[in-house]
Amino acid sequence: MLLKNNNNDERCAIAVHSPPPPPPPTTAAAGIYIHIPFCIRKCPYCDFYSISDLSFKKRFVTDLIKELEMRADPALIVDTIYFGGGTPSLLTSGELEKIVAAVTKSFKFPNKRQDLQITMEVNPGSVKESYFKEIREYGVNRLSVGVQSFQNRKLSFLERIHSADASRQTILSARDAGFDDIGIDLMYGLPEETEKIWLADLEAALECHPEHISCYMLSYESDTPMFAAYKRGDIKPLDDGKAASLFKLTSEYLVSKGFSHYEISNFAATLEHQSIHNKKYWEMVTYLGFGPSAHSYYFQLLSDNALFKRSWNTKSVHKYLSLIENGILPVAEQETLTNEQQLIEMIMVSLRTDKGIDIKSFEQLYGECQFEIIFKDVINQLEKRSWGKIEGERCRLTNDGWLFLDTILRWFVNKMLK
Numbered sequence: 068m069l070l071k072n073n074n075n076d077e078r079c080a081i082a083v084h085s086p087p088p089p090p091p092p093t094t095a096a097a098g099i100y101i102h103i104p105f106c107i108r109k110c111p112y113c114d115f116y117s118i119s120d121l122s123f124k125k126r127f128v129t130d131l132i133k134e135l136e137m138r139a140d141p142a143l144i145v146d147t148i149y150f151g152g153g154t155p156s157l158l159t160s161g162e163l164e165k166i167v168a169a170v171t172k173s174f175k176f177p178n179k180r181q182d183l184q185i186t187m188e189v190n191p192g193s194v195k196e197s198y199f200k201e202i203r204e205y206g207v208n209r210l211s212v213g214v215q216s217f218q219n220r221k222l223s224f225l226e227r228i229h230s231a232d233a234s235r236q237t238i239l240s241a242r243d244a245g246f247d248d249i250g251i252d253l254m255y256g257l258p259e260e261t262e263k264i265w266l267a268d269l270e271a272a273l274e275c276h277p278e279h280i281s282c283y284m285l286s287y288e289s290d291t292p293m294f295a296a297y298k299r300g301d302i303k304p305l306d307d308g309k310a311a312s313l314f315k316l317t318s319e320y321l322v323s324k325g326f327s328h329y330e331i332s333n334f335a336a337t338l339e340h341q342s343i344h345n346k347k348y349w350e351m352v353t354y355l356g357f358g359p360s361a362h363s364y365y366f367q368l369l370s371d372n373a374l375f376k377r378s379w380n381t382k383s384v385h386k387y388l389s390l391i392e393n394g395i396l397p398v399a400e401q402e403t404l405t406n407e408q409q410l411i412e413m414i415m416v417s418l419r420t421d422k423g424i425d426i427k428s429f430e431q432l433y434g435e436c437q438f439e440i441i442f443k444d445v446i447n448q449l450e451k452r453s454w455g456k457i458e459g460e461r462c463r464l465t466n467d468g469w470l471f472l473d474t475i476l477r478w479f480v481n482k483m484l485k
């Protein structure tokens with residue numbers, strides 16, 4: 068039985084370990100993620116799965132459509148489709164049209180087209196205005212342009228295949244084709260990057276009048292050439308203090324220009340320009356991923372119990388093709404989340420956002436236990452260091468807190484597992 072607790076830490080911790088009632092299935096519309104696993108050339112810092120042999124592309128599109136048909140659920144309401152990768156803009160507009168048609172046939176969609184957000188990641192320099200016009204015609208209404216930097220020196224360090232001018236031209240072409248929801252992806256924290264260098268990128272981005280900006284700190288992911296270069300001592304990463312000041316500068320500057328810092332790496336010009344699709348990840352709403360390495364999160368009803376599941380597809384394009392062509396779903400692994408895992412995940416994704424943890428939902432869904440009692444010590448620490456606070460029914464982090472997100476998550480998890 069769950070303990071209703073008013074003032075006792077220990078009893079509350081026990082309540083978390085007791086089996087709470089299963090969380091009710093979410094009623095929010097689901098999102099569909101499509102992974103296009105091709106890139107013209109691999110960037111040395113990137114650990115997303117992609118190959119540069121485009122000769123498999125045609126076969127891949129046929130098999131991706133098969134996967135969509137195999138996993139069709141005409142009752143599942145969906146309001147976002149996100150083409151990520153890899154480089155989705157390597158698809159021809161005809162291929163894209165076929166995939167969108169297969170998705171819309173496989174799931175239930177809003178009646179009004181404008182209620183369906185279809186985002187496509189675009190690599191600058193790879194597409195022309197006529198392409199943008201065609202994909203708009205097929206329903207794509209939001210673009211995420213992988214600019215990374217408006218400075219050729221940074222682009223060359225990152226070994227990007229495009230120039231800064233190509234990025235500007237891509238954004239202009241998209242505007243001319245009628246796109247009014249354009250996001251720019253930037254990367255910062257390169258070795259020796261100064262505030263002046265980074266500010267120049269932010270200013271250049273704003274000159275393109277984007278509706279959304281994502282700013283990612285360069286990270287050295289294992290199994291990438293850049294990680295190997297760092298290990299060899301060929302690259303000296305920016306020190307933590309400088310990286311932290313760039314993070315703070317990003318937030319202060321973009322917020323001063325009217326953007327909302329709604330997730331640790333994401334800024335939107337207005338509420339409606341936030342990424343509806345990505346919010347599904349942070350709000351633990353159902354999403355289904357298709358294509359090699361794509362992840363899914365969903366629930367299954369079993370005798371009135373909702374089992375929350377996570378699964379991911381095989382990474383290899385070759386294995387993916389062979390499984391689909393033999394009528395087998397390309398799932399690499401699948402797991403049912405325990406209530407504890409659900410809780411931890413909820414804390415992890417919520418703290419990334421400006422909304423933070425919804426305390427009421429936490430308490431209702433996971434055992435009628437008082438959040439502020441379970442995490443009293445953590446909240447005290449957050450407040451003492453100005454890393455976060457309780458505001459109304461939310462526990463959210465400050466910019467300073469976001470800098471120590473990993474540490475803070477550890478505090479929360481340790482408290483729960485105590």
Ligand code: SF4
Nearest residue numbers: 106109110113152153
């Ligand atoms: S283009 Fe994008 S997905 Fe492809 S290797 Fe570069 S960063 Fe990774």
